[in-house]
Each structure stands twice: as C-alpha cells, then as structure tokens.
Amino acid sequence: MDGNKKQIRLARRPVGTPTMEDFAFTEAPIGTPGEGEVLIRNVYISVDPYLRGRMEDVKSYIPPFQLNDVIVSGVIGQVVASQSAQFKKGDIVIGTLGWETYSIAHEKTIRKLDPDLAPITTHLGIIGMTGLTAYFGLLDIGKPKAGETVVVSGAAGAVGSTVGQIAKIKGARAVGIAGSEEKCRYLTETLGFDAAINYKTENVRKALKEACPDGVDVYFDNVGGEISDAVFPLLNDFARIPVCGAISAYNKTEPDVGPRVQQYLIKTSSLMQGFTVGHYSSRFKEAGAQLAAWLNEGKLKYEETITEGFDSIIDAFLDLFKGKNIGKQLVKISEFE
C-alpha cells in the first residue's frame, strides 16, 4: 500500500520513570505483504506495565527491546490486504504487533477473532492476556479454596480486578488493595469484592488486619514494595503468593529494599512463585473459553480505560505508573470498517 505509517520506537533506555523523550515518533512506508503475510490496519493497542521491564537491558522472561526498535505489545487490527489463504480483507485479528498505524505480519503470528464471542476489546483484556494472567496465577499457584481469604494488590487494574472476581467464583473472600476511593468503591460495589483498602489514605497494615480477621491464604502480588511488606505478617500456614508484578519497583533507580521474606515463609510454610502467562500458552484455549463463559454468564465484569489517537499511546503507557487507569488500559488508533 502506498503512503507512510506512523511508528513509535525506543529512543533511549528510560532511567526511572519513562518520559516522552525516551520514545521517538517515526514514519516508514506501509509496504505490501509478501507470500503468507497480511497487511493490518491497527485499531486497538494494549499498553501494559510489563513493557517497562522490556525497556531495560537485562535478561528476563522476554528479551529486552533494542534501541530504535518499534515497541510491540498486544494489538487488535483489521486485515486490509492479504497474501495468506487463512485471512481475507476485513478479518479482525490479534497478535503481538508494533506501536504503529499499520503492520505486516506473517499468518503464523496472528489469530482471527470471532466478533460474536465477546466484545472485541476483551480479547486484549479479560478473556485475553490480562484475564489469562489472573486465571493461571490465581488458580495454578494461588489455588484458592472456598472460605479462604484472597488478597490482591493492584486490585483495580486489569489483572487484579479479574483475580478478585475469580476468587469469588471459587467461593473465597476477596480483599483488594487499590489507590483511590473511586477504585475501592468499584471493587466492592461493582465487582463484589468483600473489602477494599485505599493504600493512599489508609494504614494498610491496620486495614488489612481488619479486612482479614482469619489471616491471608492467598496473596496475588501485582505491586511489590511496602504494600506487599504489609501482607506477609498476616500469612496463614501454607499460604500461596503468586508473584505477578512489582510495579512499585519498575521505575526505581535505587535498590528496592524491604523486610526480607524468608522468616515469614519459614514460619508459615508458605509458597511464593513468580510466573509469566506465556508459559501457560498450551492451555490458553481452555482458559480463554472458561473466562468467556464466565463473562457471558455475568460472573465476570470488566472495565476499560480507552484513550483515543495514536499520539496518546505514550501518555496512556505513562499513566499506568500513576495509577490512573481502572481495568484494562487500551488506546484506540483507528476504526473497524
């Protein structure tokens, strides 16, 4: 296709909290798909806290971005030209694609979405990556039992809000920790959490003790830092801690220091396990179907924060670290036709 596309590249490695200057807006020819490829007009871009980690030049579960790379994340788009027998013009597809207005992708790297299964954007959220993250972390590592107490931090985020709701589906008590009164009300009034703690205004240790009179059996950790420090003294015997994220530490330039956890784990025979959803890919189909079923039965609710326009992608990403979003943060950069 003639014309140029807009792109966002990593201009330099952020030190501390990323800023606009760490990214570069560039242009490149849209191009034409080769054999087995399709040309996609990107519509929804997912911005996620984990991307901050890929901007560091360190070994992790996914390789770091290289300088001058186009940033990639979960993207939903629409096929505008196809050289693949598997896709035709108009198909709505999902994949890990660039922060750019158009992408060319090989047929093996994208998947067609059924727009009738669930609202399209949920494939980037509650039945997609963030929902799957909640599902596997909570059920495979956390293993909540009926009557147990599940605490989740970052509770109003895309992952945390799903964790609490799945805990409720499994008959557990759900206690969320979030950063505003609005978020706390959303958790208890809309999503059915049993309690919510505003870490910006409450004494988290005291509030947790009151909200968890029988201790904590599962702590789904999205944030690390002092909020997590406050949970450890309340662990019950054989507690489970899926460690999903540590957003409090992602932008730190000083070492992330706090009470060592060893003694808490020893005293309670508790388990703490890091995980990343990619390792469960062989079970995505089964889990996605379960999440979609719960969604359609009304057992799962979700919220999205959608900003508009390609130029707002960086702001939307930076807002994640300010705790501005409720639920899944997306950017809409074009329309479906």
Added chain:
Amino acid sequence: MDGNKKQIRLARRPVGTPTMEDFAFTEAPIGTPGEGEVLIRNVYISVDPYLRGRMEDVKSYIPPFQLNDVIVSGVIGQVVASQSAQFKKGDIVIGTLGWETYSIAHEKTIRKLDPDLAPITTHLGIIGMTGLTAYFGLLDIGKPKAGETVVVSGAAGAVGSTVGQIAKIKGARAVGIAGSEEKCRYLTETLGFDAAINYKTENVRKALKEACPDGVDVYFDNVGGEISDAVFPLLNDFARIPVCGAISAYNKTEPDVGPRVQQYLIKTSSLMQGFTVGHYSSRFKEAGAQLAAWLNEGKLKYEETITEGFDSIIDAFLDLFKGKNIGKQLVKISEFE
C-alpha cells in the same frame, strides 16, 4: 527413682543473641513412671538453631516455649524403669524430651532405636531430624535434576552437608557456602561438593558467579540475609528455593532488611517455599530408610560435633550461632549401660 535430676529452663526471653542468663539450671525429683510411661536416662541432647525461634513469644509452626518451661529438643536416652509393655529396661529410645538428666515419657511419645541399623547418634542427625529436613526440602521442593546446579548455604551444618550430598546422588552439581577454610575443605574434599565458598573471606557474589557458570537451579536456604541476597541474581528460569532456615536473622533485634525478592522471582518464574520437617511425618519411615541405605552404601557421610556434660548444653547451643560446629551439634550427658 530417688534423687534429683538436673534441668534447664527458659528463664527469660532472649533479646538478640541468647546468653547464659536467659537460662536457669534447676533441680527436680526424678520421680517414678506411671501406667504406660517409662523413665529414661537421657544420653544425647540435640541442640538446633530452630530452638531460638521457640524462645520468642510469636506464632510459628510450633508453639513458643513458655517462661520457666524446661527446654525440649530431640533426645536419645536409655530406659531405666518401665511401666509400658512396649519398652523394657535398657532399651535405647528417641523422642522430643527435656534438657534434663532424666525424663518420664509416655510410650506414645517415644520410639525404640535399633542400635544395629546405624550409629546411634545418626538418629538425631543424618538419618534423623536434620537428614529428613535435607531430604524433604531438597527433593520435594528443590527437585534437583541431573546436571543442574544446587547451591546450599550453611553448607557445613547438619542439614546443609546432607543437602549437598543428596544433590550429588541425584546427579546435580553441589556448591556450598560456609564460614571457614576448614569447612570448605571438608565440603569439597570429604563430602564431594563441586565447589565451596568461604563467605567470611570471599566476595560471595563474585565467587558464586564463578562457581555457578550455568546459573543456579536450586538454592537451599539455611541462612537468609546477605548470603541469600547474593544468590537471587543468579537464579535460572524456574529455579526452586526451599527456605529451611534464616539463622542470620534469628538473633537480630533490628528489622531484617534487604533487596526485595519479587523482581527476581518474576523474571525467572522461580519458586520459593518455606517448610518444616514436621509436616512430612507421614513419610519419615520411607525417607529414613532411604537415608540409612545411602549411609550404609557409603553415599552419605556425616560429621558430628559432640560436647560432653550437662553443663555444656547452653554453650553448645550458643556455638551454633557462632558457626563453630561442623555437622550435627550434640551434647553427651551420660553413658549407655
């Protein structure tokens, strides 16, 4: 039986490192066993780091000692009078008994030892509590595979020295961290560890990197603190960390603070799990038989540090926190007849 027995009681709760003044030497009548009970002359007393935890008034996996309680731990003794059909005078028995010269115990709380199975003292060590701790922590949580690298701290202690040897039996590389040249030589020259690091004279981070060129797959943590901090950056994907002890923290009066572990666990999908051997009691028989078999096949070696005399019990206990012992620390307070 006429006469008095000597006892050691908890006189006050230690603050920081315990001192002689935290204990009281008292006397009490030896007494006579009732129905179903036996009178035991205690011979070997086990002193163990975990007892320090029981001296604190905090909830843990075993209830704390109460002030003025006789301290109890693993003890081997000989029956001198029996009112139980299951035991006769002269039987050698093991149980959790008092730090006292004689104990009266119910038949259900003690077990007869076969002096021909293995050297008597090994029932308090390598085929007893400390060996079982190494066995379950390493095999059930650590799950070492052939060719993997197992790092163990407190490596010259009763648990650590067994962990490294079981790792070798399973075909893994064993790297020990210990506190003297003598201990390090013992690990590599006598026990067959692949490498040993003297944390008192070496830069642990640098030495670990050299000793673990392929990273760390299992870290059996006996000590916590800065030594454990140094291991986390070397974890491989899906590493396992059985958390057995945190002797570096037991006597701290200030909060035990260090780098938070969350980011390490997330980046590598690693697992960290506290445990206590008591929870595996249903499998003690199977595991003890395996340990005895390895011992008799010459695949497991052990060392004991045995001090003599009832009056040396406290010193032997305090020496544990100075890292004086190699292998199992015992006190011999009388003779078998």
